[in-house]
Amino acid sequence: xxxxxxxxxxxxxxxxxxxRLTVMSAVxxxxxxxxxxxxxxxxxxxxxxxxxxxxxxxxxxPLTMVxxxxxxxxxxxxxxxxxxxxxxxxxxxxxxxxxxxxxxxVCEAIRSGINTVPLGQAEAARAIGLTxxxxxxxxxLPQALRTVVGPLGSVLVxxxxxxxxxxxxxxxxxxxxxxxxxxxxxxxxxxxxxxALGFVILTLPTGFFxxxxxKRMAVSR
Amino acid sequence: MKPQASILFDTxxxxxxxxxxxxTAVGAVLILGIAYFVWARFNEAGQFDPELWKPFLDPQxxxxxxxxxxxxxxxxxxxxxxxxxxxxVVFGLGRLSDHWWLRWPSGMVVExxxxxxxxxxxFFAQAGAFELFGYTMDAFYAVVIGLTLYNGSVLAExxxxxxxxxxxxxxxxxxxxxxxxxxxxRLILLPQATTAMMPALVSQMVxxxxxxxxxxxxxxxxxLNTGFRQLPASFHNLVPAAIVISLIYILLNLGLxxxxxxxxxxxxxSRKSSARPVTLATVGGGSGRGE
Numbered sequence: 001x002x003x004x005x006x007x008x009x010x011x012x013x014x015x016x017x018x019x020r021l022t023v024m025s026a027v028x029x030x031x032x033x034x035x036x037x038x039x040x041x042x043x044x045x046x047x048x049x050x051x052x053x054x055x056x057x058x059x060x061x062p063l064t065m066v067x068x069x070x071x072x073x074x075x076x077x078x079x080x081x082x083x084x085x086x087x088x089x090x091x092x093x094x095x096x097x098x099x100x101x102x103x104x105x106v107c108e109a110i111r112s113g114i115n116t117v118p119l120g121q122a123e124a125a126r127a128i129g130l131t132x133x134x135x136x137x138x139x140x141l142p143q144a145l146r147t148v149v150g151p152l153g154s155v156l157v158x159x160x161x162x163x164x165x166x167x168x169x170x171x172x173x174x175x176x177x178x179x180x181x182x183x184x185x186x187x188x189x190x191x192x193x194x195x196a197l198g199f200v201i202l203t204l205p206t207g208f209f210x211x212x213x214x215k216r217m218a219v220s221r
Numbered sequence: 222m223k224p225q226a227s228i229l230f231d232t233x234x235x236x237x238x239x240x241x242x243x244x245t246a247v248g249a250v251l252i253l254g255i256a257y258f259v260w261a262r263f264n265e266a267g268q269f270d271p272e273l274w275k276p277f278l279d280p281q282x283x284x285x286x287x288x289x290x291x292x293x294x295x296x297x298x299x300x301x302x303x304x305x306x307x308x309x310v311v312f313g314l315g316r317l318s319d320h321w322w323l324r325w326p327s328g329m330v331v332e333x334x335x336x337x338x339x340x341x342x343x344f345f346a347q348a349g350a351f352e353l354f355g356y357t358m359d360a361f362y363a364v365v366i367g368l369t370l371y372n373g374s375v376l377a378e379x380x381x382x383x384x385x386x387x388x389x390x391x392x393x394x395x396x397x398x399x400x401x402x403x404x405x406x407r408l409i410l411l412p413q414a415t416t417a418m419m420p421a422l423v424s425q426m427v428x429x430x431x432x433x434x435x436x437x438x439x440x441x442x443x444x445l446n447t448g449f450r451q452l453p454a455s456f457h458n459l460v461p462a463a464i465v466i467s468l469i470y471i472l473l474n475l476g477l478x479x480x481x482x483x484x485x486x487x488x489x490x491s492r493k494s495s496a497r498p499v500t501l502a503t504v505g506g507g508s509g510r511g512e
Contacts, residue, residue: 044241047248056475062435063431068445078262117228122227122229126231132230163338164341195341204332
């Protein structure tokens with residue numbers, strides 16, 4: 001415990017980095033995931049095929065590998081970098097890897113949300129003369145988005161926990177700090193419990209909130 | 222695919238078909254452009270040199286690096302799934318118990334291990350074993366412990382959902398026949414719950430397999446370590462190695478995913494269980510999706 005208290009500013013800095021990574025990657029992966037989902041339901045086979053390929057690849061590759069590829073492949077082999085500052089560079093590579101990986105799951109969540117809307121709903125919308133955009137806006141999306149809330153919450157919780165893997169891209173977030181503290185001093189149990197508590201505080205309320213929201217917004221069918 | 226009505230699009234008429242064809246062409250050009258850009262950049266860096274692919278034709282590279290790594294990955298994932306099942310049965314039953322002093326602690330343990338990152342558990346397993354018992358833990362066991370605790374907690378939820386998915390009439394009928402609580406559980410609920418949870422179990426295997434790559438971080442010799450650190454270090458072929466190694470992971474996981482779908486379809490049809498199959502999505506919370 002003493003090690004934890006003595007290094008409190010570092011611990012908080014670590015969790016602050018975790019939060020920043022989570023929020024930025026969540027925003028990026030939501031945007032990319034939406035684009036992918038739109039491609040996966042598009043009427044053009046080429047776009048569908050490419051999105052399916054992307055999702056299958058990223059979903060079945062370990063996140064550790066995706067992040068390693070970002071730092072080794074893009075940064076070291078291609079010398080493509082975001083910034084001169086190594087700290088900022090590490091941050092953006094971490095965001096890139098996390099969003100590339102998470103967007104595949106976001107896409108699947110959104111797509112399965114669209115698929116839960118019964119075909120009869122769309123047929124009825126067309127039958128009363130609604131145009132494509134109108135039926136999308138008034139009939140399909142309101143139902144689809146509500147079903148997507150729960151799964152997207154799970155994705156966000158998983159993303160929060162996944163930020164720890166960023167350690168392979170060399171960015172200092174909570175797990176990195178924990179590893180450092182463990183090697184510096186003693187009191188491993190206290191350090192672990194402290195960091196675990198930090199993640200419990202971050203993930204449990206998020207999970208509960210989204211479960212509550214999903215229940216509240218559920219469509220009764 | 223033949224054009225037909227879907228949830229979003231009506232059966233296309235001639236004008237829509239034309240528009241779709243234009244969209245296809247534009248999309249194809251855009252995507253080919255991006256693909257060419259990526260290819261050109263790596264090509265410039267010399268990553269597509271034929272020399273770099275040669276190691277993958279050399280049986281010694283497979284015997285000395287890739288296969289031992291694969292064995293490392295598979296053994297860590299397999300052992301942790303088996304142990305996770307034991308963990309799941311213990312804590313899943315605990316959560317279903319009628320006694321609060323069993324239910325609450327089990328619930329807390331399961332929620333705790335689901336809420337924290339696997340990497341934290343792996344770090345702690347290794348460092349804690351050394352500090353508390355003076356035991357230098359093999360990276361393999363640290364990975365197995367981390368994966369067991371996490372996957373076990375998720376499977377405990379799956380197991381609970383499986384038992385709860387058995388219709389109430391089943392246990393009521395069993396009680397009416399004069400079976401006791403343990404008998405109902407052992408003879409009626411468990412066999413049906415096991416069938417119902419099979420698809421979720423197989424899907425969880427995919428997650429365990431992917432998460433075993435975390436062992437890379439503590440220098441465990443898994444597929445990622447041998448194929449993506451040692452191999453490119455000796456042959457300087459990072460991109461070919463990335464393609465081959467991720468292909469192995471993808472094929473393994475797709476295979477498992479296929480088994481999960483087949484099992485789900487079978488247990489939906491099967492009359493062995495009156496419970497509906499449990500999938501990871503059913504369990505919700507922090508599990509399954511996005512791992």
